[in-house]
Amino acid sequence: MAAARLPDPAREDKTHKAVWPLENKGFLISHMEFEIVDRTATDATLKPLSARILHSDESIDLLERFANIAHDVKEIKKLEGTYPDLAKAILKHHEAINKSLNQASLRTSADIAIALQAEKFGTSNSAAITTIASLPPTPLEDDIKGQEGRILTRLHSYRERDRTLVKKAKALFKSKHGKLYCECCGFESEPFYGNRGQDRMQAHHRRPVEELLPDSVTKAEDFAMVCPNCHDIIHAKRPWITVEVLKEELLKRNSHHFK
Numbered sequence: 001m002a003a004a005r006l007p008d009p010a011r012e013d014k015t016h017k018a019v020w021p022l023e024n025k026g027f028l029i030s031h032m033e034f035e036i037v038d039r040t041a042t043d044a045t046l047k048p049l050s051a052r053i054l055h056s057d058e059s060i061d062l063l064e065r066f067a068n069i070a071h072d073v074k075e076i077k078k079l080e081g082t083y084p085d086l087a088k089a090i091l092k093h094h095e096a097i098n099k100s101l102n103q104a105s106l107r108t109s110a111d112i113a114i115a116l117q118a119e120k121f122g123t124s125n126s127a128a129i130t131t132i133a134s135l136p137p138t139p140l141e142d143d144i145k146g147q148e149g150r151i152l153t154r155l156h157s158y159r160e161r162d163r164t165l166v167k168k169a170k171a172l173f174k175s176k177h178g179k180l181y182c183e184c185c186g187f188e189s190e191p192f193y194g195n196r197g198q199d200r201m202q203a204h205h206r207r208p209v210e211e212l213l214p215d216s217v218t219k220a221e222d223f224a225m226v227c228p229n230c231h232d233i234i235h236a237k238r239p240w241i242t243v244e245v246l247k248e249e250l251l252k253r254n255s256h257h258f259k
Contacts (some may be wrong), residue, residue: 001029001051002107003097004065005114005127010179018056021125024111030054030060066130069094075130083120086129159205159218166203169223184246186231201225204234208244 001010018027029085030052038045048062073094079087093109117129138157159165174180181188182199183241189197202224224243226234234240 002061002110003111004048004051004060005069005093006051006065007114007127008107008111013054018053018058020058021123022053024124027056028054063125066222071128072130078130083116084115086120087180089116091128160203160223161224162218165218165220165223168220169203170199170201170225172220173225180225180229182230183224183243184226185228185233185250187229189227202228202231204231204243 001007007022007026009027009029010025013028032051034046035049036044037047047106048066050062051060052058053060054207069090072090076087076091078088089109090110096103096109097108097157099105101155117126118124138153140216170180180190180199182201189200191197193200202225204226205218206222206224228242234243234246
């Protein structure tokens with residue numbers, strides 16, 4: 001976990017809910033997955049694939065995470081001009097990784113990099129600073145004051161606009177329900193607008209922006225189908241509300257299309 005520039009896990013279960021972003025001793029690893037890349041009679045070389053967080057549905061994609069850490073090192077010149085201290089800490093951590101030894105310097109250098117990142121961007125578990133900072137701005141950032149909030153909101157917006165993912169999410173929803181409709185208000189665009197309304201639902205990332213892991217893989221099932229009006233209301237102001245909360249509010253107001 002130190003090599004992945006993540007906080008230090010606890011050794012025993014003292015909580016029944018993982019709080020994001022993860023903090024030192026504030027979570028537990030339930031299990032990890034590895035790939036055996038080399039084996040002898042006495043030794044094996046393992047490639048870490050993922051880490052599952054206890055009391056959470058989240059699994060951290062370690063392959064993607066290490067790829068993003070390597071990308072930050074590769075693009076370190078972009079960070080050195082604006083964030084020299086953070087860039088230096090990232091390189092120090094990378095040096096500790098390259099020693100291939102489980103020494104205290106690995107944990108120490110990871111903690112220093114994490115602390116400096118929190119100082120510059122706010123508390124998060126991001127390992128892809130250069131990647132996220134390069135994403136184009138989004139209007140959703142207008143009401144956000146903290147830099148970390150801007151970055152995570154930018155990532156959220158980017159994922160919601162991923163054409164490939166949105167197409168898969170819509171296909172998955174239709175296979176389950178036979179049609180597309182808004183999960184908040186129940187509105188169906190095609191019966192109302194005709195052929196021009198076919199598939200005119202928007203894919204909304206269900207996970208709260210504060211919990212986004214930039215290194216985790218977003219799947220089609222992570223999206224909810226919402227109409228443009230409900231999508232706008234969800235994002236109207238921080239904190240954003242969930243699909244379930246908006247649906248409940250509409251039911252209370254008798255403003256719901258579901259029978």
